[in-house]
Amino acid sequence: MQRLPLPLAVSIGDPSGIGPEIAIQAWQQRNELRLPAFYLLADPALVAARSKRIGSDVQFAETSPEQSTEAFAHGLPIVALENRLADRPGQPDAANASGIIEAIDRAVEDCFSGKAAAVVTCPIAKKPLYDAGFAFPGHTEYLAYLASQRTGTPVTPVMMLAGPELRTVPVTIHIALSDVPKALTTELIVETAVITARDLQSRFGLSNPRLAISGLNPHAGEDGAMGTEDRDIVAPAIAALKAKGINAFGPLPADTMFHASARAGYDVAICMYHDQALIPAKALAFDEAVNVTLGLPFIRTSPDHGTAFGIAGKGVARPDSFIAALRLAGQMAGSGKMAESA
């Protein structure tokens, strides 16, 4: 008997966002797009209610991770959460936090226990989770926490946005812009770049990845005339990376490193703060880019967009970035073979 590939574990994200409907749409396109098998960790009642709301005739298969690859052919596999989730599109509610977090926890645990090949997360909104006491800036940091709890080893996560024409990594992530200069250290840049280079080799098959390192200030500081961080913090990090044999160069002025011919010169842009990295990635490929967490002992991808509360429940959300996240997770897991559907 041929063994079926391990499925991807998809966490439902914030149920008031578009997560349920992009998962439904992706499953409906599974055959034409030859998507890897996945199951949705969710409240089945929420997914059924959202399906009805958007006028979808999707079939469901309430199942277990172990049975989900087989079930994938016939219905959207749902692995039921213990917590209930309400179908109130566009109205985030801290009362859903337990279910949102349970879905993430179980997806990670399914990877560690060999039931799933990777974690794919639907978007969460940070504020309702913070209001419920969630102490992590986002998935990226929470997944690293779960990994270090599970393995007993500290884990530093790195956020990478990966699109067809550009990969970017923010060194500092979910912090206020005013806090960036204080948080930016030579050590943090080096650690982020080392993890990025290592994972591009091991998980993306790039034997000698080229890392373009941005500056922080306009014109990368213009020799200290517009800020000293580029000279005093970023440049020493690049020297340290070169000394480790990593193909890193910069600091590059951020405004001129993303045009087409500049992009041809590197495999990833290491940027100093969130928007410096995410604006070019999303501007170039909002419907195709994928958020990947590097540095984890398991694979995690996510669409590049958020909860899109304004369009949730209307049936107009595009599933493309989520589909790209499924595909990339499948490729990274090396499944190669896609689950055949009936």
Ligand SMILES: NC(=O)c1ccc[n+]([C@@H]2O[C@H](COP(=O)([O-])OP(=O)(O)OC[C@H]3O[C@@H](n4cnc5c(N)ncnc54)[C@H](O)[C@@H]3O)[C@@H](O)[C@H]2O)c1
């Ligand atoms: N992976 C994640 O969990 C993740 C990623 C990004 C943002 N967020 C969170 O999402 C929330 C909302 O963030 P935001 O408003 O800045 O960004 P957003 O991506 O949710 O929405 C930005 C704009 O793009 C549109 N849009 C987003 N996804 C779309 C899709 N699939 N199809 C069609 N249109 C789409 C929205 O309607 C909106 O106009 C925030 O709380 C943020 O923290 C979560």
Ligand SMILES: N[C@H](C(=O)O)[C@H](O)COP(=O)(O)O
């Ligand atoms: N910074 C990400 C983005 O804007 O796409 C997003 O908030 C997701 O972060 P997590 O994957 O850490 O939740």
